[in-house]
Amino acid sequence: MKNQTSPIVKLAVLAIAAALLFWPFLFQDVRSIQVAARICVFIVLVASYDLLIGYTGIVSFAHTMFFGFGSYGAAIALDRMGAGWTPVLLGGLAGVAVSLVVAVAVGLLSLRVKAIFFAMITLAAASVALVLASQLSGLTGGEDGITYRAPDLFKPATKLLVDEEGKVASLFGVRLNGKLAAYYFVFVSSLVLFLAMLRLVASPIGTVLKAIRENEARAEAIGYRVVAYRTFVFCIAAVIASLAGTVYAVWLKYTGPETALSFDIMIDILLMVVIGGMGTMWGAVIGATLMVLAQYYLRDLMGSASEALAGLPVLPDILSPDRWLLWLGIVFILLVYFFPKGIAGTLSARGKGA
Amino acid sequence: MSKPSLITQDLTIRFGGHVAVNAVSCDFRPGELTVIVGPNGAGKTTYFNLISGQLRATSGRVLKDGTDLTKMAPSTRAHHGVGRAFQLTNLFPELSVLENIRLAVQARSGDGWRIFRSARSLTELTARAERYLEATKLQGVAHQAASELSHGDQRKLEVALLMAMEPDIYMFDEPTAGMSLDHAPDVLELIAEIKHDTSKTVLLVEHKMDVVRALADRIIVLHNGTLLADGNPEEVMSSQLVKDVYLGKGVEPA
Numbered sequence: 001m002k003n004q005t006s007p008i009v010k011l012a013v014l015a016i017a018a019a020l021l022f023w024p025f026l027f028q029d030v031r032s033i034q035v036a037a038r039i040c041v042f043i044v045l046v047a048s049y050d051l052l053i054g055y056t057g058i059v060s061f062a063h064t065m066f067f068g069f070g071s072y073g074a075a076i077a078l079d080r081m082g083a084g085w086t087p088v089l090l091g092g093l094a095g096v097a098v099s100l101v102v103a104v105a106v107g108l109l110s111l112r113v114k115a116i117f118f119a120m121i122t123l124a125a126a127s128v129a130l131v132l133a134s135q136l137s138g139l140t141g142g143e144d145g146i147t148y149r150a151p152d153l154f155k156p157a158t159k160l161l162v163d164e165e166g167k168v169a170s171l172f173g174v175r176l177n178g179k180l181a182a183y184y185f186v187f188v189s190s191l192v193l194f195l196a197m198l199r200l201v202a203s204p205i206g207t208v209l210k211a212i213r214e215n216e217a218r219a220e221a222i223g224y225r226v227v228a229y230r231t232f233v234f235c236i237a238a239v240i241a242s243l244a245g246t247v248y249a250v251w252l253k254y255t256g257p258e259t260a261l262s263f264d265i266m267i268d269i270l271l272m273v274v275i276g277g278m279g280t281m282w283g284a285v286i287g288a289t290l291m292v293l294a295q296y297y298l299r300d301l302m303g304s305a306s307e308a309l310a311g312l313p314v315l316p317d318i319l320s321p322d323r324w325l326l327w328l329g330i331v332f333i334l335l336v337y338f339f340p341k342g343i344a345g346t347l348s349a350r351g352k353g354a
Numbered sequence: 355m356s357k358p359s360l361i362t363q364d365l366t367i368r369f370g371g372h373v374a375v376n377a378v379s380c381d382f383r384p385g386e387l388t389v390i391v392g393p394n395g396a397g398k399t400t401y402f403n404l405i406s407g408q409l410r411a412t413s414g415r416v417l418k419d420g421t422d423l424t425k426m427a428p429s430t431r432a433h434h435g436v437g438r439a440f441q442l443t444n445l446f447p448e449l450s451v452l453e454n455i456r457l458a459v460q461a462r463s464g465d466g467w468r469i470f471r472s473a474r475s476l477t478e479l480t481a482r483a484e485r486y487l488e489a490t491k492l493q494g495v496a497h498q499a500a501s502e503l504s505h506g507d508q509r510k511l512e513v514a515l516l517m518a519m520e521p522d523i524y525m526f527d528e529p530t531a532g533m534s535l536d537h538a539p540d541v542l543e544l545i546a547e548i549k550h551d552t553s554k555t556v557l558l559v560e561h562k563m564d565v566v567r568a569l570a571d572r573i574i575v576l577h578n579g580t581l582l583a584d585g586n587p588e589e590v591m592s593s594q595l596v597k598d599v600y601l602g603k604g605v606e607p608a
Binding site for chain 2: 208210215219221222223225
């Protein structure tokens with residue numbers, strides 16, 4: 001595999017990037033902008049997980065834990081200190097610091113052991129984090145989570161630009177208010193983090209990570225300290241996940257176990273990375289986008305399909321929106337069957353074979 | 355005679371009750387090519403693993419230019435100049451031939467940790483990698499994945515990786531195993547060239563007697579993990595003891 005990214009994959013990624021860039025101007029309802037922000041954050045989260053599983057061959061179940069550290073850091077700081085940029089910065093840094101300490105500890109203690117034991121240790125750590133978040137309710141709000149205000153810039157009432165009459169100005173019919181600023185905060189932060197990861201995998205260290213995935217013993221034999229590189233990439237992935245968590249917490253203005261720590265998120269990440277394609281970075285973009293779109297719109301789609309077929313027997317029942325998870329499952333099975341290396345991976349491999 | 359570059363002192367490893375390498379003491383000098391022979395299971399590859407660090411000795415020591423390597427990880431030993439090629443092809447299968455070699459060059463230059471690459475350093479690394487590509491006549495397949503190469507080319511790439519590490523100690527474990535007759539001479543020529551450099555120490559595990567005769571300055575014989583004979587090729591090959599345990603088994607007619 002000579003890293004020949006298929007042109008279709010490149011086009012798809014460009015199309016997704018362009019769509020996310022202009023999203024607020026294309027779709028203006030609250031729900032669709034929620035979807036776009038979630039896609040941005042999950043692209044970063046999935047790409048950082050791909051650094052582990054796709055590039056280095058490390059299986060970890062603690063990725064949501066680091067995401068949660070970042071989210072709760074920002075949430076607790078915003079809750080205690082009130083809205084503003086200082087709590088976002090302090091909370092974000094605190095999240096990064098906790099993530100780094102935990103990642104170094106878990107990494108050094110357990111990256112020497114076999115992959116399966118490492119996976120179990122991360123699973124245990126993630127469970128502990130989840131339990132702590134719901135038990136330490138004085139700090140984390142327990143199961144209810146924390147609701148707080150974002151920095152003033154992101155209030156819907158904020159006017160980024162005003163027209164002659166002192167009202168909020170519009171561009172192509174879109175009001176230039178705080179909501180728009182909040183979306184672009186999410187978009188730009190995600191873009192910067194994603195580009196940093198692209199840079200990392202293209203650097204000499206990226207090749208070393210791939211070498212470790214391919215043949216750990218030989219990488220060690222030609223002079224690479226495998227444990228050190230693994231711990232390093234585990235820390236980097238943890239820091240990026242934590243930052244993604246902070247960004248998402250600022251966007252949602254709510255942080256709870258469901259949005260920041262639950263194992264559902266971990267499963268989503270795994271599905272996204274598998275569907276998109278491991279070890280490609282582009283796969284993260286495609287996987288996260290498809291999955292989030294499916295989670296938000298498959299029900300609507302099925303609802304309208306079911307209505308359209310109202311007169312017919314059985315079909316409307318099968319397509320009833322209540323059964324959306326069943327269909328999501330079927331779509332996954334088909335995707336994995338037809339794209340065994342994920343969408344980006346399989347298309348690229350086919351392009352090379354032809 | 356020059357000072358020994360590599361010394362093993364009473365090197366021993368036990369797996370449970372089985373002593374795979376038993377108190378082997380040996381000195382190796384720069385400019386000398388030592389062939390290690392012995393029947394299957396004699397402990398040749400295990401001896402190599404103890405020197406390059408894939409296995410840790412139960413007792414005894416490995417010294418390189420006076421530094422004690424015995425407790426070091428393989429990567430640290432590599433930085434001390436101990437280079438090793440493997441008997442079973444042991445490459446980075448999905449990476450290209452050039453990337454495989456560049457990884458070894460990069461490990462040597464200590465550039466592995468550069469996150470923000472300078473394009474210049476990469477060009478230098480690539481240029482150095484290309485030298486080894488040419489030396490091993492692999493230019494034609496530079497951009498193919500290692501897994502797509504023929505067996506012969508994979509063996510050559512194995513040698514190229516070792517050369518790219520620029521070690522002081524070269525360890526080859528049956529470098530021509532399974533190679534066709536037209537490919538083997540290329541690899542043997544490379545080893546002969548390395549041997550010409552009098553600052554390098556070469557250790558070679560080999561079964562083929564014509565290869566042993568052509569290259570060896572010295573032969574050591576391992577049998578059941580112990581050092582049975584050590585001397586110049588004529589002496590060792592004519593020794594009755596060696597004939598009994600090794601040549602007597604009819605490995606290859608001379």
